[in-house]
Amino acid sequence: MNFRDVGLTQEEFEIIQSQLGRNPNDLELGLFGVLWSEHCSYKSSKSLLSWLPHEGRAVVQGPGENAGVVALNDRLHVAFKVESHNHPSYVEPVQGAATGVGGILRDIIAMGARPVALADSLRFGTDNSAAIIQNGVVEGIGRYGNAIGIPTVTGEVAYSSVYDKNPLVNVMAVGLLPLDRGVNAQGARPGSYLVLLGQPTGRDGIHGASLLASQDFGDATEHMRPTVQVGDPFMGKMLMEATLAAIATHKLDAVQDLGAAGLTSSVAELCYRSGVGATIRLEEVPCREQGMTPYEIMLSETQERMLLVVSPDNWPGIEPIVQHWEVPYSVIGEIMDEPHLVITMRGDIHAMVPPEILAGSCPSRPARSEWANEIRQNVPHLTSFRPLTFDPEQALAVLGSVDCRSRHRIFERYDSMILANTVWGPLHDLAILRTKGSKEGLAIALSGPGRYAARDPYSGGLAAVSRVVGLLAAQGADVLGLTDGINAGNPDKERVFRELTGLIAGVADACNIFAVPVTGGNVSLHNETEGDSIWPTVVIGAVGRHHHPLEPVPDSPWQEGMDIVRIYPGGDWSLGASVFELLFSQLSAYPRPDLERIRRVYQALDEAWNKIPSYGVRMIGAGGLFVAATKALLAMPASLGMEISVSPDDAVRQLFSEVSGQFLIFCDPQATPRLMELLGPGIAGEIIGSVTPDSNLVIRAGRAHRFERTKLDRTFRFGYGG
Amino acid sequence: MTYDVVxxxxxxxxxxxxxGQQVARVLHNMGYAMEDVRIGKQIKLRFQAADLTEAKENARQMAEKLLANPVLETYEILVTEP
Amino acid sequence: MKVGVIIFPGSNCDRDTIEAVERLGMEAIPLWYTRKSLTGIDRLILPGGFSYGDYLRSGALAAQAPIMEAVEQAVSRQELPVLGICNGFQILCERGLLPGALRPNSSGEFRCTWEYMRITSVPRGFAGLKEGDVLRLPIAHHEGAYAVQPGQLQSLFENHQIFLQYSDETGSVHALTNPNGAVANVAGISQGLVVGLMPHPERAMASYLGSSDGQRFLKAWLGEGSQ
Incomplete structure (x- = not known):
C-alpha cells in the first residue's frame, strides 16, 4: 500500500516519516490516512476557523470537544452542534441522512446531555433525481429522529441546480444537561478501561470519511463505494439511555462517540485530548462479520457505538447499567501513561503510534488574511434591476416558488412534538421550547441561504449570522452561542479557497459585531462533482435563552385595526439575490448587510417586550415583504385580512427586496409611537398598513390589488399554479 | 404471454x-434457538412478455431500476411459465 | 391511585406519559418490560414509541414481551383498565387484546399533525366526556390506519367499541378529515376495560403546547373528569 492509496500527499507522508522516525506500516498508514483527511483534520479550514470568536459570558465549552456547551441558567447547560452528512446522503439518501442524525445526537450525548431537539438545513438540486434524493433524505431524517424520540422542531430547505449532484444535509442537535453532569473526552486516566458499547463492528463505510468526504465525486469513486452504513435508531435509543445513565453516576473518566473513521479517530482524539496513550486488543472488539482484519476493525464506521473510559474500580458500578439497557459491550483495552496508541491482535502488535502525531500533527493550510481584507473592501456592484410595475401574478409566482412555499410536506413527516416541550414548532421561523423545571426556555434557529453567498460569499456569511441573531432578538431572547455548518467545493482550487475565506470572514465579522460566540461546528469540503462545485454555503444554528417561552412574541396580528409597521435598516431597496430576482432576472450579489444599523434594530426589538404592552413581530426573509405579510395573514384568524401600501414608483423593490434587517411589526395604534421611539435615530419605521376585517390581502401600489385568502393559501401550500 | 414473476x-x-437482529432476539426469548435472521421483501409481478427470456430480462431491469436498491440490496428472480 | 406505565425497549413517550399522569396528581410507576407481575397497579398505560424499533410490524415484537402475559391475564379477569397510546395501541392489537390492526398510513409516510376527533361513544369507566365532544390532539405515526376484517366494522359500531373518529372542528366525520386512511376514520377503539387510540393525549396537556384536550381525555380515563 502506498500513501496515495489512503489519500495522503507526498509532503504529509514525509512529515509522518520524520516524526515517527521510520516508515509507517500499512495499518499505521491507514490510520494516518483517515485522521489526516480533510474530514477529520480540518486541515484546509482550521486556520480560517480561528477567526471566529469563541468567548462569551454563557460559554462553558468552546470548540474542540464533541459539541459546544453554553449555560441556560444556573441549573441547566445546553450542548449543541451542527454536522453535515452530505456525501453519504447522495450515495444513499435514506441511510445517509439517518446516520447523519444518529451521529450528531451521539456527539451531544457524549457531552452528557439528553437531546431535546433536532433541526435540519437541507439543499437540493432541481433536476429529475433531486426529488428522489429529497424524498429519501426526509424519510431518513424522520425515520431516525422519530424512532429515537427526539423532535425535529425547525429547519430550512433551499434549491438550486448547483446542488444537483451535491445535496447538503446539515443537522443540528440540542441537548440539556444539569450543571454537574458535564463530561468530555479529556479525563482519561492511566489504568482505566476502554469500554466499547453498541452495535457490533462490521465492514461498514470503511474510508467513507477519508475518501468519500475528502475527495470530489466522479466515476473513479464508483468502485470505492464501501458497504453503506445503516442507521439503527433502536440501538441508538438503547445506547443513548445506557450512556446517559452511565454518565449520571459521575463514575466515568471520559466519553467519546464513534463517528467518522470509527475507532481510530475516537481513540486517537481521546488519548490526544487527555494526554495519555492506550492499548487496544482488537480480538476483544465484537464483530458482526467473520475474519475482519485489524485495518477493517480500526477504520469501520459502523454506527451506534460509543467509547467509555472507566477505572477498574468504577466499572462494576457501570456494567449493570449497560446490561440493563441490553447494549452489547466489551472492554477492549486500557489507558496507559506512555503516549503511544498500541494496537494488538491476539498478542501481536499491529501498530504503535503516538496520538500526538496522529491527532495533532497534520499540517494545515495557512489562512490568507490579505484575501479577507481584499474581499471586505471589494464590495460588488449591486444590480440595477428595478421593474417598474407591480404584477400580481409575479407576486404569486414568488409566493409559490420552491424557495418560499410552505414546508408542510416535509416537516409533517417529522415528529415535532415528542417530549412535550415544543411551544413553537416548524410552522414558525424559529423554534421555542419550554424546559421542564426552569422558567427560561430555548429559542432555536437554523438558517443560511446559499443564494446570498453565491456571488459574494462574504455578504452571505454576514447575512447568515444576522438572520439567526435577528430571529432570536425578535423574541427578546439572549443568544447564548452559535454553531456553524460550512459547506464548499474543493479547497485546492484557488477560487474555492477564496470563497471559503470570504464566507468565514463574513461569519467572523458578524459574530464580532453582534458579540456572539461560535462554540463549534462542522466543515464539509469537496462538495463538487465532475468539476462543478456548490455555492459556498454556511448554515448557522443559534441557541438562545427565551425569557417567556410559554408566551412567545406572536408572529402575526390577532385583531382588527392593528398597525402594520415595517422596520427597514436603511440603504438601497435592492433586489440582489432575492427570489424575485432569481425568477425574473439573473442572480446578482446580495447587498451587504449594514450590521451596525441592524444591531440597533435588534436592540430595539430586544427592549420592546418590556416596554410595549403587546405586539407581534415577523422577520422579512425569502420573498420579501409580500411573502412575510402573506405568511402572517395565513396565520391569523380567517376573518381578518391586511391592507398594505407601498410607493407606486418603487413597489416591486419594496415588496420583494430581501435586504437584511427588515421586520414587520404588528401593534396597537396607541403603542406605535412608543415603538418608533425605541428604534432611535436613523432607523426607518413606517406604518405601511393595518389589519382589516375582510380576510384578504390588499396591496396598494397606486391602485389596489386584492389577493383572496384562499388563493394565497393554495399558492403557499401547493405552489404557483398548483 | 402472461408471466408470473417473483x-x-x-x-x-x-x-x-x-x-432481523431484533426479530432474532425476540424469537430467542420466546424459546426458539436462533443463529441468524435476515428480512427481505417479496414482490410478485404479473405482466405480458413475448417469451421467458424477455420476461426475465424485463424483471431484471425493473429490479435494477426500482425494486432493489443496488447500494444496499441484492435480488433474485423466479419466473413461472404460464 | 397507582398508574403503571410499561417501558418496552424503544418506548419513547414513556417520560411524557409519566409526567402527564403525575401532573394529574396520580402516582406513575414505570414498569420495565421484563416484569411478570402487575401486583399493586390500579391502571395501566402502554405508551407510544418505537418498541423494538417498530421492526417487522409496529407492536408485533413487543406483543411477545414477558409483561404482556400479565397484562393478558389481568384483562381476562376484567380487573385492570388498560390504555394503549399509539405504539401501545398497536401492541394491544398485535396481542389480540383489541380487535383489528394498524396498517401503514395511506400516504406511505410518517405524519405528525394536529387533528380534530369526535367522541363517538364513551368507553366504560370514562367520566367527563360525552358523545359528540370534539377533541384536538396530535398524531405522530407511520402505521396508524386502523383496519378490520371484512364485516367486522358493523359489529364494532353496534357494540359501541369505536369510541374516537377523526373529524372536523364541528365533529363531522368525512373523507377530508381522515389523516391516515383508517377505516371509517377510526382513531380509537375499546373492548371492555381496554382502550387504544393513535393520537397522543400526553402531548396536549396545556394550551401553550397547542391544546389541553389531552388533559381532559386522560382525566376522563382516570375516572376523574367532570363536565
Missing amino acids: VNVSLKEAVLDPA
Missing part, C-alpha cells in the same frame, strides 16, 4: 439488518 429482494450479506 422478485425476492434481500439486504447484501455485509449490510447491517437491524430489523
Whole structure:
C-alpha cells in the first residue's frame, strides 16, 4: 500500500516519516490516512476557523470537544452542534441522512446531555433525481429522529441546480444537561478501561470519511463505494439511555462517540485530548462479520457505538447499567501513561503510534488574511434591476416558488412534538421550547441561504449570522452561542479557497459585531462533482435563552385595526439575490448587510417586550415583504385580512427586496409611537398598513390589488399554479 | 404471454439488518434457538412478455431500476411459465 | 391511585406519559418490560414509541414481551383498565387484546399533525366526556390506519367499541378529515376495560403546547373528569 492509496500527499507522508522516525506500516498508514483527511483534520479550514470568536459570558465549552456547551441558567447547560452528512446522503439518501442524525445526537450525548431537539438545513438540486434524493433524505431524517424520540422542531430547505449532484444535509442537535453532569473526552486516566458499547463492528463505510468526504465525486469513486452504513435508531435509543445513565453516576473518566473513521479517530482524539496513550486488543472488539482484519476493525464506521473510559474500580458500578439497557459491550483495552496508541491482535502488535502525531500533527493550510481584507473592501456592484410595475401574478409566482412555499410536506413527516416541550414548532421561523423545571426556555434557529453567498460569499456569511441573531432578538431572547455548518467545493482550487475565506470572514465579522460566540461546528469540503462545485454555503444554528417561552412574541396580528409597521435598516431597496430576482432576472450579489444599523434594530426589538404592552413581530426573509405579510395573514384568524401600501414608483423593490434587517411589526395604534421611539435615530419605521376585517390581502401600489385568502393559501401550500 | 414473476429482494450479506437482529432476539426469548435472521421483501409481478427470456430480462431491469436498491440490496428472480 | 406505565425497549413517550399522569396528581410507576407481575397497579398505560424499533410490524415484537402475559391475564379477569397510546395501541392489537390492526398510513409516510376527533361513544369507566365532544390532539405515526376484517366494522359500531373518529372542528366525520386512511376514520377503539387510540393525549396537556384536550381525555380515563 502506498500513501496515495489512503489519500495522503507526498509532503504529509514525509512529515509522518520524520516524526515517527521510520516508515509507517500499512495499518499505521491507514490510520494516518483517515485522521489526516480533510474530514477529520480540518486541515484546509482550521486556520480560517480561528477567526471566529469563541468567548462569551454563557460559554462553558468552546470548540474542540464533541459539541459546544453554553449555560441556560444556573441549573441547566445546553450542548449543541451542527454536522453535515452530505456525501453519504447522495450515495444513499435514506441511510445517509439517518446516520447523519444518529451521529450528531451521539456527539451531544457524549457531552452528557439528553437531546431535546433536532433541526435540519437541507439543499437540493432541481433536476429529475433531486426529488428522489429529497424524498429519501426526509424519510431518513424522520425515520431516525422519530424512532429515537427526539423532535425535529425547525429547519430550512433551499434549491438550486448547483446542488444537483451535491445535496447538503446539515443537522443540528440540542441537548440539556444539569450543571454537574458535564463530561468530555479529556479525563482519561492511566489504568482505566476502554469500554466499547453498541452495535457490533462490521465492514461498514470503511474510508467513507477519508475518501468519500475528502475527495470530489466522479466515476473513479464508483468502485470505492464501501458497504453503506445503516442507521439503527433502536440501538441508538438503547445506547443513548445506557450512556446517559452511565454518565449520571459521575463514575466515568471520559466519553467519546464513534463517528467518522470509527475507532481510530475516537481513540486517537481521546488519548490526544487527555494526554495519555492506550492499548487496544482488537480480538476483544465484537464483530458482526467473520475474519475482519485489524485495518477493517480500526477504520469501520459502523454506527451506534460509543467509547467509555472507566477505572477498574468504577466499572462494576457501570456494567449493570449497560446490561440493563441490553447494549452489547466489551472492554477492549486500557489507558496507559506512555503516549503511544498500541494496537494488538491476539498478542501481536499491529501498530504503535503516538496520538500526538496522529491527532495533532497534520499540517494545515495557512489562512490568507490579505484575501479577507481584499474581499471586505471589494464590495460588488449591486444590480440595477428595478421593474417598474407591480404584477400580481409575479407576486404569486414568488409566493409559490420552491424557495418560499410552505414546508408542510416535509416537516409533517417529522415528529415535532415528542417530549412535550415544543411551544413553537416548524410552522414558525424559529423554534421555542419550554424546559421542564426552569422558567427560561430555548429559542432555536437554523438558517443560511446559499443564494446570498453565491456571488459574494462574504455578504452571505454576514447575512447568515444576522438572520439567526435577528430571529432570536425578535423574541427578546439572549443568544447564548452559535454553531456553524460550512459547506464548499474543493479547497485546492484557488477560487474555492477564496470563497471559503470570504464566507468565514463574513461569519467572523458578524459574530464580532453582534458579540456572539461560535462554540463549534462542522466543515464539509469537496462538495463538487465532475468539476462543478456548490455555492459556498454556511448554515448557522443559534441557541438562545427565551425569557417567556410559554408566551412567545406572536408572529402575526390577532385583531382588527392593528398597525402594520415595517422596520427597514436603511440603504438601497435592492433586489440582489432575492427570489424575485432569481425568477425574473439573473442572480446578482446580495447587498451587504449594514450590521451596525441592524444591531440597533435588534436592540430595539430586544427592549420592546418590556416596554410595549403587546405586539407581534415577523422577520422579512425569502420573498420579501409580500411573502412575510402573506405568511402572517395565513396565520391569523380567517376573518381578518391586511391592507398594505407601498410607493407606486418603487413597489416591486419594496415588496420583494430581501435586504437584511427588515421586520414587520404588528401593534396597537396607541403603542406605535412608543415603538418608533425605541428604534432611535436613523432607523426607518413606517406604518405601511393595518389589519382589516375582510380576510384578504390588499396591496396598494397606486391602485389596489386584492389577493383572496384562499388563493394565497393554495399558492403557499401547493405552489404557483398548483 | 402472461408471466408470473417473483422478485425476492434481500439486504447484501455485509449490510447491517437491524430489523432481523431484533426479530432474532425476540424469537430467542420466546424459546426458539436462533443463529441468524435476515428480512427481505417479496414482490410478485404479473405482466405480458413475448417469451421467458424477455420476461426475465424485463424483471431484471425493473429490479435494477426500482425494486432493489443496488447500494444496499441484492435480488433474485423466479419466473413461472404460464 | 397507582398508574403503571410499561417501558418496552424503544418506548419513547414513556417520560411524557409519566409526567402527564403525575401532573394529574396520580402516582406513575414505570414498569420495565421484563416484569411478570402487575401486583399493586390500579391502571395501566402502554405508551407510544418505537418498541423494538417498530421492526417487522409496529407492536408485533413487543406483543411477545414477558409483561404482556400479565397484562393478558389481568384483562381476562376484567380487573385492570388498560390504555394503549399509539405504539401501545398497536401492541394491544398485535396481542389480540383489541380487535383489528394498524396498517401503514395511506400516504406511505410518517405524519405528525394536529387533528380534530369526535367522541363517538364513551368507553366504560370514562367520566367527563360525552358523545359528540370534539377533541384536538396530535398524531405522530407511520402505521396508524386502523383496519378490520371484512364485516367486522358493523359489529364494532353496534357494540359501541369505536369510541374516537377523526373529524372536523364541528365533529363531522368525512373523507377530508381522515389523516391516515383508517377505516371509517377510526382513531380509537375499546373492548371492555381496554382502550387504544393513535393520537397522543400526553402531548396536549396545556394550551401553550397547542391544546389541553389531552388533559381532559386522560382525566376522563382516570375516572376523574367532570363536565
